[in-house]
Amino acid sequence: MSDLKDIQFSQSSIDTYDTCRLKFKKIYIDNIKWSNDNPNFGSQFHLLAQRYYIGIDEELEEGRADYILFNNLKKFLKREKGMYPEYNIKYKDEEISLIAKVDLIKIEKQKITIYDWKTSKSKFDKSKLEKSYQTKIYLHNIAEKFDVNPEDISLIYYNPRFDNSIKIDYSHSEHKYNKIELKNKIVSIINEKNFDERIGKHCSFCQFNSICNQQFISVDSL
DSSP states (O other), X not given: OOOGGGOOBOHHHHHHHHHOHHXXXXXXXXXXXXXXXXXXXXXXXXXXXXHHHTTOOOOOOTTSTTHHHHHHHHHHSOXXXXXXXXXXXXXXXXXXXXXXXXXXXXXETTEEEEEEEOOOSSOOOHHHHHHSHHHXXXXXXXXXXXXXXXXXXXXXXXXXXXXXXXXXXXXXXXXXXHHHHHHHHHHHHHTOOOOOOOOSGGGGGOTTHHHHSSOOXXXXXX
């Protein structure tokens, strides 16, 4: 069993906590892992993107489901120097530990751009993305770990299905607010004593559904 004070919190772990505290407990406290031997479409696309930006060129057959998406990505953001795919940015102080697992980071002189690939079949909701823990943690950790002003940091979400992107800028005032919000959130999770289950639509896609509701799911949905 893990001590919550030792957990390196991420967007995924915080979202899991907000969705179902029991699921959070099973994964992050009880260390019950779920092995998925059938990577989903999104995982396969992210691997293609990672390989491209480290310099591996792959020619896909036109019949592949990801053919158009991958070509859209390459046209949207050409490979350049100063790009680092699958980049982890860690932050730690005396109370909390945070990790941002970034799809791609582009580092220029006095400017940093974060890229995140989305392959969902639904279009972007900018307001929802701006309020997400993913956005807040990504921007927070970059601002803390790099010698760059928050105003020179931006986050771009891109969905190759629609060839559509959304840019989210940052600022000193937002960073000050994020530091407080993220710390308060994580401290509240660390001090949590009640990890009750929360039944809802999310159960249909949860690997623990067979335990809580005696219903089985396909690993393809994870």
